[in-house]
Amino acid sequence: MPIYRLEIENRPAVPDALATKTAQTLSAWLGLSPARIRTRKVYLCDLDMSEAEAHKVLAAIADPVIEVAALGALPDGEPGDPPVILTVSFLPGVTDAVGKSVKTACEDALGRALAGQVYTGTMYLVWGLGRADVARAAAEVLHNPLIQRIRIDEPPRRPDLGVPRAGATSTPRTEIVALRGLSDEALERLSRERLLALSVPEMHATRAHFEAEGREPTDAELECIAQTWSEHCKHKIFNAPIDYTDPEGNTRRIERGVFKTYVVAATEDVRKARASSGIDGDAGDFLVSVFSDNAGVVRFTDECHLVYKVETHNSPSALDPYGGAMTGIVGVNRDSFGCGLGADLLANVWGYCLGKPNHTGTLPKGLMPPRRIRDGVHHGVIDGGNQSGIPYMRGFELFDDRFTGKPLVYCGTVAAMPVTTSGRPTHEKFTAPGDRIVMIGGRVGKDGIHGATFSSVELNESSPVQAVQIGDPITQKMMFDMLAEARDRGLYSGITDNGAGGLSSSVGEMAEASGGAEIDLARVPLKYPGLAPWEILVSEAQERMTVAVPPDKLEAFFALAARREVEATEIGTFTNSGRLVVRYGEEKACDLQLAFLHGGLPKVVRTARWSPPARAYATAVERDKALAARPIGDLVVSMLAQPNIRSGDRYARHYDHEVKGLAVVKPFVGVFRDVPATATVMRVRHGRDEGVVLGEGIHPHYSDLDAYAMALACADEGVRRILCAGARIDRMAALDNFCWPDPIKSATTPDGEHKLAQLVRACEGLYEACVAYGLPLISGKDSMKNDATMGGVKISVPPTLLVSVIGQMKDVRRALTLSPRAPGDVVYLLGETEDMCGESELSRLLGLSLEGVPRTDPKRFAARYHAFAAAHEAGLVRSAHVLSRGGLAVALSHLVMASELGLSISLDAVGQGLAPAIALFSESTGRILLTARAEDAAALEARLAPHALVRLGAVEPGVSGRGYVRIRHGGQTLAELGSDALRRAFQEESHAV
């Protein structure tokens, strides 16, 4: 089959935006100044078509108005002025979604199906830089060697026709792995070399099981066990019994593990409290499905439930930020979609904990610069989310250099689930023995092999490159569209995502419902030949779901899939044999007892001991001296420019905020739409006024002082955020996402016992907050190995908990934002302000270690929030905002920039005897900044006075359309800052991504 090379570029008069952007990045990041860049699209068609047909294809896909195209090579500029030509294309086997579309376009143009593949690339023709500089640009900006290959040419060149065909002609067979007689050392080595991430006791349990069966395991069985038992899938640390020594030195056994003892217990206690109060009335239980499915489900309206899940995709994002983050968002889409019998995706959320983008120090070899990770992660989620047609509703960035090893990449999805589907409750699957196992969506390749086990260990130089997957959102979108139709027609009985562990996990989990499963891997469609059976079984290739289809629906299911151009393959049958049987044609690859697979994991008691490292705090004198050196106005402006305070809209504007047409309070608010919303509000269905409200809390810095206070602060802030927007206080739910540094003591982690104690403390705090606020945890995720060791340097993330809160409104038209509404309105601060600056933004601004982590009293705060929600219900609140990072000063600045109105406020009543800077920058939790009409002041004060209400001042007209804040204390004006000055600090310089 001849290969045809198509080169396409813009006509000379047409601007080349990719070239412009590339030149800007090379200049900003590397200080390189090319004279000119032009870019070209390259398609290598390895298809069964003739040259005449290739010409026909070229004419069909090149734009006749703006592009020039050639079969072979386009001219590379004038002979006297040759460019250096960099071509970036994919390595063999890497997902090439564009190539797939080009093939479709070829088939459409020729009117027939074609065999083979199309491989795509990008050419950069660079003038004014030498070959060495172009090579550097490739290495540091334009190319990731884990997924891409490059070529550097100088004209004249012969068009390169080499394609990265993947695969091998021979298929490896299933092999027996002998465990009998191996020493512990040999078992440990076997586990490490095969990237099984199984401990020696787990290897012992496996060996004993097979000894009892009178045989040795196959490689596929070992792999299947390893995926199923991975920390990623089994949450071993979260479920382990723990001997815990608390800060007072008392030791006790947490027998049921922290997950059951705190997380599940919080939800069950909230469920009981709801039942005994009768709060749900005739509406039915608020908690529809928790902890048992891919996502949590709560009751919303008579018509639909709300589904929510937040995932992390940290390890892949460290290796390939773009692909890793993209698979984070499209992967969590599958979680929410695959809940029950399927839910309609509604909104995405994201949050990234990253190294500081201006990081200038040297990084351990093997780590990418934080700015490149940041750029890649954003682009991955932008492309993944936008192309899936899902608006984003929440997003945040948090910077700390401890995230340079493994970035934390949170991606989440809200979905709306019809209450019933074809007469059945949608939140329940009904898979039965005899139902056929159908794999649908993308094909299987070596991509993503060992993702689950890889994310269960630290990142290091030998981390496997095949663990990286790249998403193909359009293939997934076409699959979702088809599956939604199939769901509405009742064509399947169960569905789940093919994520971590691939088929081994999805079939293994679904087999629990029916009692067994049997599949034939030889039927699984592959991207290329040559995969071993075990590789097919555990590959995490993307865009796949596993569906259970009753035999009488098979024909209709496959007919629909074919019409929608979605690949669906019957690969086996659910049984009640109690076993997971996997064949490859005639060969048996796997015959595992389900009871052992899911229940055979040996429990290990872990040790946790509160033993924080000694910490030296700045003295009061040092703090006062540092504060005295800076005028208040200077501090406020400097604070707004802190990386964790800045607007963040530079990247956020590239995410779709509007698709579906349902958004009411969007991620950014204000006259110039550049102030991050306190919480966001969205309709759920067209023509209805009920809404979903989203907010979150994340405070890893507080963990350095006390993980218990940290967890309380996170839950508190999430709740406060959604209440500020007007959410019902009786319909809140949350997700917990724990991202911890390795909390198991070992030679490389000598402080593991303290890190585990931090986990216990965090869980205690979370439990306390959830019970007090009536906030059930409906789903979550824990990621326990967020460490990287590169070149002998270990970088561990701070213990990080994200609490994502989902709320509800009866009528979105009553939503509030943080923006004050009219001159004359009164500005109030609700809640006490105390000297709580430990690990605050102020401490980082001053470069001082300060004492006093924010303490949260959830019972007292809950009463305050009920009073606040009732005041809103009564129409007394006009705007509301949380006080969070940067305290009152940042919140006031947000109000000014959003409204472009003046705020004149006094600090006299804020806190008791606090210095003005502390009153402004303390991060005391439980506080809300709100405005009310002057005529409502008495009514509002009557309701909220018992909850520490402070009248700060008044809203005033802006000056020439610009807002300001005037801060007074003790009769003096400490600062008067216009919105222009605030905004200059708050904005990142460039909007071009």
Place this chain on the structure above:
Amino acid sequence: MPSEVTTRPAPKEARDVRVLVLTGYGLNCEAETAAGFSRAGATVDLVHLSEILDRGARADALAGYHILAFIGGFSFGDHIQSGRVFANRLRFRLGEALCRFVDDGGLALGVCNGFQTLVCLGLLPGVSRARGTPLAAQQAALVHNDRLGYFDTWVKLAVDTESPCVWTRGIGPTIEMPSRHGEGKLLFLDDSLRDEILASRLVPVRYADASGAPTEVWPDNPNGSPDGVAGLCDPTGRIFGLMPHPDAYLYPENHPDWIRQHDAGALPAAGLGLRIFENGVRAALAG
């Protein structure tokens, strides 16, 4: 301008107006587009393109519909070029039916990816195709935004009240709606075509600055489109495409300033984007 060969009954009331919303292949604005036409009173069919193509290459494959909606999204991932693969599929397999539909006086609305598709199909600006002939060659293109990448922002559009466009009648002088795309800068084949289009008032909407004047300046013009061109219509005014999304402004609360508008007593009863859909239904009723 219905012809005697029309195969659809003349609608008597709004619900008789039948709208076909084509879906699939990565398009994603079907729910809001359907809601727009439904709220305007019409009867909407959401149909996957594969179902239409299954009817074969019959010239009457679109019979019975008064309005064709080409919706936003990422057909085939916007790979190769926005709208290219989807438009080619239509050109190769539904071209005759589309020509018949247009010749019969059918109405069409293309939003974002749908607009890109109509431009790739040569149906917009549609000045070079004669009645009864096959689809014309492409005459304009929507290229990458000057600032590379997808960008989400609300824009103000200046509406040309002199344009023959039936979809924008009575709207103006400006209308706001969200814009969100990566390839929205409109270039014409040559200057004489551009001059002809402008002279014929086939540019019903232009990106405008705060004062309502057309602009090429970012971010009021999010893509750098020359002359602020945000959309096009054909000479009959019945085929209309634009980059911004009227379908994402069906509710007054979609507007980023809705609370301020409410406080000023200026909150409209419905999202202003709905007026585009109402105009389409009205034009179908008028025949």
